[in-house]
Amino acid sequence: MSADQRHALEALRDHGDVTDDNAQVDDNDSYGAWDVLDGTQALDISHGGGELQELTCGIAGDFWNAHSRQSVCRKDYQSRRDRTQCRIEAFDYQMPALITVYLTRSLERDEKCGMGFFERQKDVDADDVNAGQVFIEVVDIHHAEKVHLSILSSNTYLASALVRHGVIPCSPINPSVGMTIDCLEFYRIARQRCPNFSIQAFTKTLCDLQGKRFHSYLSCQLSITLDLYLLICTQVRSLVQEAIGQSAIDWNLKHACPACLYALDAEPQLKFSLLYAMDGNNSLKRVLKRVPDKEHAEDLVSRNIPQSSELPTSQSIVDYHYLTREYVDSFADTLNPQVDLFNDDDEDDNPCAGRWKNMKDDKTKWMWGVFDELGIFMAVCRHSFTLIIADMVQSGECAKYPLTVVSRLLDTFRHNLGRGYDIGCRFKTTLSRSSLRPHARTLNHTPLVGAFHGHAHRRLCQLDHLTTYVTGLGLEDLEGCERTFSKSNVLAPATRYASVFHHRQANLGYFEHNNEFEIYHNLTTFLYNYKQALNILYDGQTVLPRLMQELGVTDESELEAWLENERWNTKAGGKDLEQETLQMEYWQKLVNLSTSKKELDGTAWSLTMPGSSFGQADVSMTVRLKTACCHALENYEKDLKIVHDLEMKLGVDKHWQLEDIEWQNAGWLVVNRKYQLALDTLEGLIVARIFELSKMNRAGTGYKMQKHISKALQVQSAAIHTALDCYNLTARALSSPRPALKWEDVVEYAFLTDFELLRDAHEDISQCPWATPSGRHAMDLYFKMCHAREEIERLNVEIRCVATYLQDERHYLEECEILLHTLHPGLAHQVQILRNTRGRFLDYHCQRLRDIVGLPGFSGTLLPGQALHNGPGELTMDGVHYVHPKSI
Known part of the structure; x- marks a missing residue:
């Protein structure tokens, strides 16, 4: 039937x-x-x-x-794409009415604080005789029920009537289901605290609480209502910023961090007005949904169109944090097509250029077929406030991403930094100033090497850019990106298969919440590092004089001279090593040339020898000899060409001979080099053996792992025997032969220092004062004390800036709320919510600042200063305070 x-x-x-x-x-x-x-x-x-x-x-x-x-249903010829777009356009058309009703509802809700949704509906619109009704299923956290909601004659749309009751509909015209604002706000906050809490997981949670069976369409309904709710909140926040004078372009970026960017009048000048770090993270990747039709996909490829089956939408994320794809791509297309972030052209300024191979395009190309965005590229200040975010689309860390960040920051801060004219940045490599826009070059931009990444850089790069040796950095390690990524990685599971819009929405929501509720809360805790700087100075003043006395150093300036001596030796040693390498290569090529010359003479002599008969075998032999002679001639000419090229580089007039002193010196260099390589190989194998033995004997290592390590050690032992024989052979060939090593002695080595590699270096620097352990300790302690003094100087500035900002912001928002109370009570209530959100941490900040002032040795002040530019709002207190939003 x-x-x-x-x-x-x-x-x-x-x-x-x-x-x-x-x-x-x-x-x-x-x-x-x-x-x-x-x-x-x-x-x-x-x-x-x-x-x-x-x-x-x-x-x-x-x-x-x-x-x-x-009962005959009209066939719907619309696709899902059409229905989605129609729904978005309908909600956008109703958005002004929805915002107005939301502001009114938010203001009235405080009068019934503590009551649930279904309790509040009992007394709604009881006196309105003209009110209509709509029958709709309302979903709350613990309860879902079909209820009759009144529709006032003043309600323009059905959706706005529902929002007045605190319900967000899932359809703009004829909704059958709606979610309460309390439920959506609960999920929004829960997702920011637990980013991998997906929409589907929350929908199943509601079903479990309400005793219902889960259906997939419930997640779609929740997603629609959540998007609408977040859009309303974003629009309301924009109106509030316009009302309090914070809607100017880049205002939020200019005031992202109270400690870094709230400059005061007549404050001390610092070398670096802003310290920030930028880096890429590939955890927040997004899977590309491919077109299933192969023929259609091939057509898209031929027209350079992404092979994505994702439905296009007019939804977009517009925020000062997030850079658009078009803005980022403009730096790849118009600035300088020849710029390569990882090239080897600038070895003098960037000793580590060309070393970063893991994020080159050819290394990450295999990922492009699976993922659309390969992660995010972002910049954070030294207090970990997020400054800029950009998606890395179909590429690794290309030059356009750091260039975009640097240019954006320089464009924004070229007139707003009052405490200095230099910006310090930590990234993998230096950036060419020629690649930046002309008006962005008014500020200095100094590349630095973070404490964590410093171990991957060459020593010369560390001496020039490592935070340990750069003046003006204080105790900053410039590793804020790593700490930020360690927290944001939990967002990846919930966004891996999201759309472009929802991927950006989740990322932006998380980092905004992190700025407002995590980083802002811990701001004064960061400033309490004042205590660490004081402890470093106290300990250093006790230990450093004793070390200097043991080393025979009378003035601290000698420690700085040691650093310059190390830098000079590193540069000179590299050049000497390059020259020696050319000499050794030339010597080896002369040996090869001599060998090929002998082979050529031998084959030519064999070819000219007369034979006793002229049979078929003699003819074949003659052909083989002619072929061998041709090959020998080709090898000789090839070796001769290489020798000529090396002679041009070395400036050699004629070939070295066996009796020449240059030949003998280069020969001994080759012998020493082979010895050092054999020693390094032997050391590496024994060090690996030491680590394996320590792991096998470690508590908690299982039986199977011990057997696996044991088998690996047996194979490794054979390799050690071979490396030991090679070492003894090269050691005997030295001008001063080294004692041979025995197997029994080698296997008993337990520490790396047993090898003492510096004893066989081309230049013995082990006796230099800066190379001794006590000398290194003295240098590190001295520079650490210097940075502690710089940290105290910077913290004195930042502490006063934060104290001033807390006072100015509180007073400013109170004045704005009072002024808006008569002009627009709904906006005044939103300003009150903003003031309460920021004010919840005020007592904690004040207590931490009092703790800092109570530290023995504190040299700063908490007396508020005068903001160099406009304070928490672009409108001054004694001028025009308010411009009524046109959209309300």
Whole structure:
């Protein structure tokens, strides 16, 4: 029985006998449809030939025909893409009304604070006689129920009427389900605290709480209502910023960090006005949903169109944090196409250029077929406030991403930094200033090497850029990106398969919440590092004089001279090593040339020897000799060309001979080099053996792992035997032969220092004062004390800036709230919410600042200063305070 037939028969039960009053009905020969439905009478008829339908039509008459016409559904020819776009456009059209109602509802809600949604609906619109009603299912956290909600004559749209009740609809025209604002706000906050808490997981949680079975469409309904709610909140926040004078372009970026960017008048000048770090993270990747049709996909590839099956949408994220793809791509297309972030062209300024191979395009190309965005590239200040975010689309860390960040920051801060004219940045490599826009070069931008990444850089790069040796950095390690990424990685599972819009929405929401509720809360805790700087100075003033006395150093300036000496030796040693490498290569090529010359002479002599007979075998031998002679000639000419090229580089007039002093010196260099390589190989194998033995004997190592390590050690032992034989052979060939090593002695080595590699270096620097352990300790302690003094100087500035900002912001928001209270109470209430959000940490900040002032040795002040530029708002207190938003 079809659904239409069943529905018609059930309608007969509700409407009674629909036959003509004059008709005669024989109770014995006819059946009542309602008796058949309730099972009291059996229907002796088959539905196979359509008899049931004829019987139904005969009984119901015109009722069946009328109902059949009503039950015919209009076929919907719209695709999902069309329906989604129509819904978005309808909500956008109603957005002004939704915002107005949301502001009114938010203001009235405080009067019924503590009441649930269903409790508040009992007294809503009881006095409005013209109010209509809509029957809709409302989903709250613990309860879901179909209720009648009133519609006032003043409500422009049905959606705005629902928002007035605190319900966000899932459809703009005729919604059947809505989510309460309290439920959506609960999920929004929960997702920011637990970023991998997905929409599906929350939907299943609601189903479990309410005793219902989960359906996939419930997640779609929640996603629609959440998008609408977040859009309303974003629009309301924009209106609030406009109302309090914080809507100027880049205002939020200029005031992202109170400690870094809230400059005061007549404050001390620092070398670096802003310290920030930028880096890329590939954890927040997003899977590319490919077009399933291969022919269609090939057509897209031929037209350079991404092979994505994702539905396009007009939804977008517009925020000062997030850079658009078009803005980022402009730096790849228009600035300097020849710029390569990882090239080797600038070895003098960047000793580590060309070393970063892991994020080159050819290394990450294999990921592009699976992922669309390969992660995010972001910049954070030294207090970990997020400054800029950009998606890395179909590429690794290309030059355009750091260039975009640097240019954006220089464009923004070229007139707003009052404490200096230099910006310190930590990234993998230096950036060419020629690649920046002309008006962005007014500020200095200094590349630095973070404490964590410093171990991957060459020593010369560390001496020039490592935070340990750069003046003006204080105790900053410039590793804020790593700490930020360690927290944001939990966001990856919930966004891996999201759309472009939802991926950006989740990222932006997380980092904004992190700025407002985590970093801002811990700001004064960071400033409490004042205590660490004081402890470093106190300990250093006790230990450093004793070390200097042991080393025979009378002035601290000698420690700085040691650093310059190390830098000079590193640069000179590298050049000497390069020259020696050319000499050794030239010596080896001369040996190869001599060998190829002997082979050529030998084959030529064999070819000219007369034979006793001229048989077929002699002809074959002659052909082979001619071929060997040609090959020997080619090898000789090739070696001769290489020798000529090396002679041009070395400036050699004629070939070195065996009796030449240059030949002998280069020969000994080759022998020493082979010895050092053999020693390094032997050391590496034994060090690996030491680590394996320590792991095998470590507590907690399982039996299977011990057996695996044991087998690996057996194989490694054979390799050590071979490396030991090679070492002893090269050691005997030295001008001053080294003692041979025995297997019994080698296997007992337990420490790396047993090898003492510096003893066989081309230049013995082990006796230099800066190379001794006590000398290194003295240098590190001295520079650490210097940075502690710089840290105290910077913290004195930042502490006063934060204290001033806390006072200015509180007073400014209070004044704005008072002024808006009469002009627009809804916006005034939103300003109050903003003030309470920021004010919840005020007592904690004040207590931490008092703790800092109480530290012995504190040299700063908490007396508020005067903001160098406009304070928490672009509007001054004694001027025009308010411009009424046009959209309200």
